[in-house]
Amino acid sequence: xxxxxxxxxxxxxxxxxxxxxxxxxxxxxxxxxxLAGIVRPVAVMQGLLALAAFFxxxxxxxxxxxxxxxxxMNSHSAKPFIYKLAGxxxxxxxSMLLWxxxxxxxxxxVAFVERRLPEPTMLATLAGQAFVSIGFYAFLLMSSNPxxxxxxxxxxxxxxxxxxxDIGLAFHPPTLYLGYVGLSVAFSFAIGALITRQVGPxxxxxxxxxxxxxxxxxxxxxxxxxxxxxxxxxxxGWWFWDPVENASLMPWLAATALLHSCGVLAARNALRxxxxxxxxxxxxxSMVGTFLVRSGILTSVHAFAVDPxxxxxxxxxxxxxxGGALTLFALRAxxxxxxxxxxxxxxxxxLVVNNVMLSAILGIVLFGTxxxxxxxxxxxxxxxxxxxxxxxxxxxxxxxxxVLMVGPLLRWRRDSFSRVxxxxxxxxxxxxxxxxxxxxxSGIGVLPFIGIVLAAGLAIASLLPLRERNFRRTPxxxxxxxxxxxxxxxxxxxxxxxxAFSVEKLVxxxxxxxxxxxxxxxxxxxxxxxxxPNWTALEGVLSASYQGGDETRIRPQARSFWTPPQQTxxxxxxxxxxxxxxxxxxxxxxxxxxxxxxxxxxxxTLIWYGGILIALGGLLALIGRVAxxxxxxxxxxxxxxxxxxxxx
Amino acid sequence: xxxxxKPAGWALWLxxxxxxxxxxxxxxxLLRPAPRDVASTLIGKPMPxxxxxxxxxxxxxxxxxxxxxxxxxxxxxxxxxxxxxRVEAPQLAAxxxxxxxxxxxxxxxxxxxLGIFLKQNGDPFERIGADDDGQVxxxxxxxxxxxxxIVDGKGIIRYxxxxxxxxxxxxxxxxxxxxxxx
Numbered sequence: 055x056x057x058x059x060x061x062x063x064x065x066x067x068x069x070x071x072x073x074x075x076x077x078x079x080x081x082x083x084x085x086x087x088x089l090a091g092i093v094r095p096v097a098v099m100q101g102l103l104a105l106a107a108f109f110x111x112x113x114x115x116x117x118x119x120x121x122x123x124x125x126x127m128n129s130h131s132a133k134p135f136i137y138k139l140a141g142x143x144x145x146x147x148x149s150m151l152l153w154x155x156x157x158x159x160x161x162x163x164v165a166f167v168e169r170r171l172p173e174p175t176m177l178a179t180l181a182g183q184a185f186v187s188i189g190f191y192a193f194l195l196m197s198s199n200p201x202x203x204x205x206x207x208x209x210x211x212x213x214x215x216x217x218x219x220d221i222g223l224a225f226h227p228p229t230l231y232l233g234y235v236g237l238s239v240a241f242s243f244a245i246g247a248l249i250t251r252q253v254g255p256x257x258x259x260x261x262x263x264x265x266x267x268x269x270x271x272x273x274x275x276x277x278x279x280x281x282x283x284x285x286x287x288x289x290x291g292w293w294f295w296d297p298v299e300n301a302s303l304m305p306w307l308a309a310t311a312l313l314h315s316c317g318v319l320a321a322r323n324a325l326r327x328x329x330x331x332x333x334x335x336x337x338x339x340s341m342v343g344t345f346l347v348r349s350g351i352l353t354s355v356h357a358f359a360v361d362p363x364x365x366x367x368x369x370x371x372x373x374x375x376x377g378g379a380l381t382l383f384a385l386r387a388x389x390x391x392x393x394x395x396x397x398x399x400x401x402x403x404x405l406v407v408n409n410v411m412l413s414a415i416l417g418i419v420l421f422g423t424x425x426x427x428x429x430x431x432x433x434x435x436x437x438x439x440x441x442x443x444x445x446x447x448x449x450x451x452x453x454x455x456x457v458l459m460v461g462p463l464l465r466w467r468r469d470s471f472s473r474v475x476x477x478x479x480x481x482x483x484x485x486x487x488x489x490x491x492x493x494x495x496s497g498i499g500v501l502p503f504i505g506i507v508l509a510a511g512l513a514i515a516s517l518l519p520l521r522e523r524n525f526r527r528t529p530x531x532x533x534x535x536x537x538x539x540x541x542x543x544x545x546x547x548x549x550x551x552x553x554a555f556s557v558e559k560l561v562x563x564x565x566x567x568x569x570x571x572x573x574x575x576x577x578x579x580x581x582x583x584x585x586x587p588n589w590t591a592l593e594g595v596l597s598a599s600y601q602g603g604d605e606t607r608i609r610p611q612a613r614s615f616w617t618p619p620q621q622t623x624x625x626x627x628x629x630x631x632x633x634x635x636x637x638x639x640x641x642x643x644x645x646x647x648x649x650x651x652x653x654x655x656x657x658x659t660l661i662w663y664g665g666i667l668i669a670l671g672g673l674l675a676l677i678g679r680v681a682x683x684x685x686x687x688x689x690x691x692x693x694x695x696x697x698x699x700x701x702x
Numbered sequence: 703x704x705x706x707x708k709p710a711g712w713a714l715w716l717x718x719x720x721x722x723x724x725x726x727x728x729x730x731x732l733l734r735p736a737p738r739d740v741a742s743t744l745i746g747k748p749m750p751x752x753x754x755x756x757x758x759x760x761x762x763x764x765x766x767x768x769x770x771x772x773x774x775x776x777x778x779x780x781x782x783x784x785x786x787x788r789v790e791a792p793q794l795a796a797x798x799x800x801x802x803x804x805x806x807x808x809x810x811x812x813x814x815x816l817g818i819f820l821k822q823n824g825d826p827f828e829r830i831g832a833d834d835d836g837q838v839x840x841x842x843x844x845x846x847x848x849x850x851x852i853v854d855g856k857g858i859i860r861y862x863x864x865x866x867x868x869x870x871x872x873x874x875x876x877x878x879x880x881x882x883x884x
Contacts, residue, residue, distance in 0.1 A: 206822070209815060210783055331717060342724070365732050373725050380718035387714050424724070427731050 057122050060110025061201040064151075067103035067158060068191035070096050071184045078181025082174060082249070090177060094165040097180050100187070101155075101162025108155040111200055115142040121207035124148065124200050130211035140224030146348070146364070147200035149227060154190045156235040160264070161187065164239055169687075170256050171246075179246030186238060189371040197367050222282045230275035230302055234340035236268025237309060244333030245379060248386045253326040258319035261333065263679055265316055268336075269309045270672040276302050277665030285625055290558070290636055290653050292661060295443045300423040301343030304416055308336035311412040314405045322466055324393040324402055328409065331383055338376040339416070345372055346423070397468040404461030411454035418446045448501055455508050455546070458539060459515035477518055485511035498554045505550025512543040530678025538671025545664025551657040560640075562647040572654030573601045574635050581639070581648055589613045591624070594639040594648065598628055610639040634658050749777075749857045750841040754831025757808045757816055764805055764831025769857035774882040776804045776875075777851040778827070779839055782811050782819035784847040790866035791823035797872060798826035802879055806830040809839050809847055850875070854882040 074096045080086035081093065114122050115138050118131045128148075129141045143152045161183040168176065194200070243261045247253045279302065284292040293299065312332040319329045345368045396402040422438045459481055463474045488510035492503055516539035519532060557572040568577035579595040591613040597605040610626035628635040633656040640649030749769045756763035769775065778794060780787040798804055806827035808816055816830075833839055842851065852861035852875070860882040867875060 209818070212783060327714075335717070338721070345728075369725070369728060369732065376721055377718065377725070380721055384714040384718055388711055424727065427727055430731065 056110050056113050056117075057119070057201040057203065060107045060114070061199070063103045063107040063110065064191070064195060064201075067100050067107065067154075068188065068195060070100040070103065071158075071187045071191060074100060074184035075181050075188065078177045078184065082177050082181070090173065093177055093180050097165035097184070098162040100184075101158035101160075104151075104155045104158035108151055111148060111151055112139065112142045114201075115139065115148075118211060120209070120211055121203055121205070123202045123204040125211060126204050126208035127212050133211075136221070137224060143228055144224065147194070147198045149231070150190065150194050150198055151200050152228060152231055153235055154187060154194060156232060157183070157187050157190065157238050160235060160239050161242075164242075164264075168260055171260050172250070172252055172256075175246045175250045175252045175257070177246075178249040179242045182245035182249075183238065183242040186242065186375055189375060193367050193371060197364055220282075220286070222278060222286075226275060226278050226282065229271050229278065233268045233270075233272030233275055233309075234305060234337075234344065236264055236271065237305060237337040237340050239264040240268070240309075240312065240333045241337035241379070244330045245382065247330060248382050248390075251386065251389060253319075253330055253390050255320050255323050258316045258329060259683075262313075262316045262320060263676060263683075265309055265313050265333075265336070266672055266676040266679065269306070269313055270669050270676065272302065272306045272309060273665060273669040273672065276306055277662050277669070280665075281662050285627060286622075290556075290625075290638075290651075290655075292552070292658070295422070295439055297423050298347050300419050301347050304343055304419055304423075305336055305339040307412050307416040307419065308332060308339045311409045311416075312336050314408050314412075318402050318405050319393070322394055322396070322402060324396060325406070325409075326393045327383075327387040327390045330387065330390065332409075334376070334379045334383060338372075338379070339420075341368075341372050341376065345369060396466070399464065399471060400469050401461065401464045401466045404457050404464055407457045408454055408461065411450045411457075414450040415447050418450070419443065422446075444501060448504070452504060452508065455512060455542070458542070459512055462516075462519045462535060462539065477521070478515065481511040481513075481515040481518075484514055492554075495554075502550040502554035505546055506554065509543045509547035509550060512546070513540065516540040516543055530681070531675045534671045534673070534675030534678060536671070537674060538668045541664045541667025541669075541671055543664070544660050544667055545662075548657050548660030548662075548664055552655050552661065555656045556658075557654045559652045560649065561652070562649050564647050569650070569652070571635070571652040572633075572656075574652075574654055575599050575602065576635075576637065576650070576652060578648060578650065579607075581642075584611070586613075592639065592642075594626075594637075594650070596626070596637060596650075598635055598637075600630060608635075608637060610637045612639050612641070629659060632656060744843045744859050745862060747859055749853055749859060750838070752831075752838045752841065754807065754833055754838060757806070757811065757830040757832035758813060758820070762829045764807060764829045766857070768805070768829070769853050770855070772855040773803065774852065774854045774860075774879060776802050776879065777807065777842075777853055778804055779807045779809060779833075779842070779847055779849045779851075781809045781847050782815040786866035787819075787848045788823050790848055790868070791826075793867040793869060793872050794826045795824050797867075797875060797879075800876060802876070803828050807833050807838060809833050809836055852878050852882050 074093055077086070077089040077096065078093050081088075081090035111124075114125050115129055116135070118125060118129055118133075118138065120126045120131075124145065124147050125141075128145045129138055133141065142148045161180065164183070165176075165180055171179070240261050243257065243264070247257045276299075279299065280292050283294065283299075284290075312329065312335075315325050315329040315332055318325045345365075348364065348368060422442050425438045459478065460471075460474060463477060485507045489503075489507045492498060492506060516536060519536055520528065523532075559569065559571045561569045563569055563578045565578055565580045568575055570576070576596055576598045579597055581592055581594050584591050584593045591611040593609050593611045596608050596610070598608055599605045606628060608626040608628055611624040613622045613624055623638050626637045628637075633654060636653040636655060638651040640651055642648055749766050751766045752764075753766065754764045776797065794804060804826050806829065808830055811832065811834075831838070839847075842849075848866055850863040850867060851859055854860050861875075861878045863871070863875065
């Protein structure tokens with residue numbers, strides 16, 4: 055029954071989305087003004103029905119209803135509760151249902167609260183949101199029905215894959231999805247604004263909280279994904295320029311650019327067409343990324359798990375949504391003037407540099423991700439990795455970070471370097487000092503060297519906007535900006551330090567023997583076999599001491615799983631404030647010695663702490679913006695009330 | 703520096719053109735048939751030697767010595783708990799009807815479940831060996847169930863198919879099988 059209820063709710067939601075689109079279009083074109091009133095309630099209902107369908111799926115997974123195909127394929131009665139829950143979105147159909155649910159709820163929320171924009175723009179926005187949703191509903195109902203029955207029911211579920219039972223994997227995808235789909239609202243706002251040609255500060259202010267919210271989730275999702283790859287893969291790296299990673303980075307880059315151009319549009323009514331285009335591009339990148347990952351077009355290793363029909367369906371959706379939006383942009387943006395002009399040296403000028411550089415990096419990542427496809431079309435198998443991405447990205451990242459030191463200090467419209475110049479003396483001195491200290495070190499690469507110098511300068515420069523300010527009267531959004539920019543410096547220092555100072559050692563030792571890596575003394579005590587529910591492992595027992603201090607036991611494992619047969623390494627990490635010791639147990643050599651791979655990675659954890667700071671900055675800004683919006687609405691209502699009572 | 707400036711007309715079409723190029727590129731990528739046969743390192747190598755006990759009482763188990771009797775065979779790794787295995791059952795039946803001898807290796811299964819599975823989905827197998835700890839599956843370099851191998855009369859692995867056999871792939875398997883018999 056629950057499955058049928060869920061399916062019915064999904065069909066109803068799809069029908070309401072169609073109604074929402076139709077009513078919006080008729081009202082906008084003047085053929086049914088009376089219909090304008092139903093668009094908002096319909097949008098709210100549509101979101102609630104999608105949520106009901108998603109709840110139905112969760113209930114099916116919690117109860118392990120094996121007469122539902124999706125449950126039988128992906129769950130198992132013996133799974134721990136939390137993974138039964140996560141199983142509902144940890145597969146293709148369920149994750150697409152989560153996608154439309156988040157999209158529906160976002161649309162419902164916009165319909166419910168957003169009152170700043172002119173009504174026609176709101177109608178166009180909600181119609182746009184409905185249009186995009188219909189495509190995804192069709193995809194779900196036609197080729198990925200999550201509620202499909204299995205007759206006869208399976209005696210037991212199929213999904214006890216231990217590798218997927220990881221708390222990080224359970225919550226990482228929904229975090230990214232909230233980010234991806236949050237950008238759909240920005241997309242719809244951009245469509246609405248293009249249709250009614252109402253691109254101005256009100257549009258930017260309405261869009262900004264959505265971009266901020268999505269961006270916070272994307273930032274956290276990327277940071278968590280990077281840490282997961284770092285400790286789980288056992289290769290000691292934290293970013294691999296893998297297509298799946300790039301798929302999450304590209305929307306983040308676009309959203310970061312959009313966030314900053316939104317600021318210019320909201321404050322100064324400039325960069326209109328550009329902001330609208332970024333609104334389209336940010337969600338487009340979400341869809342492109344999802345397509346690249348889902349269609350399996352880039353990961354030929356898993357080619358057998360790919361369904362070409364689904365790939366074609368998503369591609370068709372992409373072509374209609376993105377192609378349509380970009381066509382609309384090309385036709386309409388010519389009538390949207392760029393808005394107020396500004397001098398090169400000004401806050402706007404700095405933000406333009408930020409936008410251009412972010413867009414260039416986005417282009418580089420997109421090109422690098424797609425290049426294997428281009429090459430394959432010409433008959434060559436290639437893979438593109440760090441030797442391409444790192445230097446190419448740095449070409450644009452370095453000028454962007456230099457401007458980031460100055461930008462927040464500049465005034466809007468017009469400013470001069472001589473005014474801000476003396477405030478930058480301190481960061482400059484610190485950067486030069488860092489460069490001097492590093493010059494004494496031998497064997498540091500060019501990029502890590504630049505990275506550390508820039509991080510030192512930026513750490514101070516990012517705090518300067520707080521100077522001469524009364525802390526209690528400083529708006530939350532300024533605190534947010536400072537926290538996020540400081541977070542960039544922190545993360546950058548972590549990355550550069552990891553790459554410059556990491557010490558790696560590959561040794562073969564007998565039980566009882568010791569080795570040194572960086573400031574650590576690591577002794578192999580012995581190697582023991584251990585067994586888990588569905589794996590066996592060799593566990594190395596090691597004792598590590600930092601500069602001859604207390605000894606700590608760490609236990610890296612080499613695991614063998616049975617279903618599917620797979621070897622994984624469980625690295626052992628020992629975290630200190632100034633870095634991490636990272637140990638991987640390798641195979642046994644013939645003479646009774648064991649291979650150990652050890653890294654000392656100074657300040658590596660700052661990469662993720664920096665990421666969290668950046669997200670926290672976004673959160674502060676979001677709270678600040680929403681609070682001031684609410685205050686303004688309350689004040690306006692008070693004035694209206696007073697006028698009313700005076701009128702009597 | 704005052705007055706309002708409009709963006710250049712051609713520049714507005716640029717994003718659409720880039721996107722168009724992307725669509726063409728990935729359409730080409732989707733149309734190209736995905737390489738289904740993973741170049742397994744086992745192809746061209748002899749079957750590993752093993753002796754699996756019978757999975758069903760009263761039926762023979764699977765001993766690797768049968769692969770050197772001069773006749774090519776299909777080896778199907780399956781399990782009653784594997785749903786794609788149900789999907790491919792009709793295709794296996796079709797292959798068996800076409801005269802292909804099929805040997806089964808059932809991975810981590812119970813006699814009871816296996817009995818139900820064979821009753822529901824048909825039984826195309828000459829012999830079924832019980833691989834209770836997955837060791838033979840591991841030795842065959844199989845990454846999951848179902849997987850199907852074609853072994854020629856001298857015990858050399860000639861072809862590996864990963865995942866379920868779909869209806870449209872039966873002719874491919876048949877022609878590979880005939881080739882292995884020549």
